[in-house]
Amino acid sequence: MDAPKLNLGDLDITSPAFGHGERIPQRYTDLDRPVPPPLRWTNAPSGTVSYALVMHDPDAPLTYGFTHWVVYGIPAGTTQLDDDGAAYTAGINSLGQPGYFVPLPPPGRSHHHYHFDLYALEGGLNLSPGLDRAGLLAAVDEHIIEQARTVGVYSR
Numbered sequence: 001m002d003a004p005k006l007n008l009g010d011l012d013i014t015s016p017a018f019g020h021g022e023r024i025p026q027r028y029t030d031l032d033r034p035v036p037p038p039l040r041w042t043n044a045p046s047g048t049v050s051y052a053l054v055m056h057d058p059d060a061p062l063t064y065g066f067t068h069w070v071v072y073g074i075p076a077g078t079t080q081l082d083d084d085g086a087a088y089t090a091g092i093n094s095l096g097q098p099g100y101f102v103p104l105p106p107p108g109r110s111h112h113h114y115h116f117d118l119y120a121l122e123g124g125l126n127l128s129p130g131l132d133r134a135g136l137l138a139a140v141d142e143h144i145i146e147q148a149r150t151v152g153v154y155s156r
Helices: 133-143
Strands: 012-014 039-042 050-057 066-075 112-121 144-154
Touching: 012 144, 039 112, 050 133, 066 133, 112 133, 133 144
Parallel strands: none
Antiparallel strands: 012 039, 050 066, 050 112, 112 144
């Protein structure tokens, strides 16, 4: 089943490296050089103070899937990420580490879907460093103005 492109409003997220529902290029899956794909977004809603980004694999054979990347504290004027987001606040991935972890589905299985979820947030947040996906989403739940999603796929 194809993952829908989620847009709850006009906010839109894309990657120049792959189209929605397309394969994530090999260079973004290298364990020795973990580089996340570049991301772009447009149509920020009025009142946006910051953004948060989560890359999550719901197809991973774990109860809650596998979170590959959590970044937050991205200022409202930002419209792209071309690196690991180190200039912003790094959250904790499912390995318990900060930063980006490459797509690494079990070999020989079907495509995994990697959701890149962008959240436009209003003010009043004081997010501590080191939040994982669940902690971040709980903290921002009442502050989300809009969210957008694009999905890349990958298999080995």
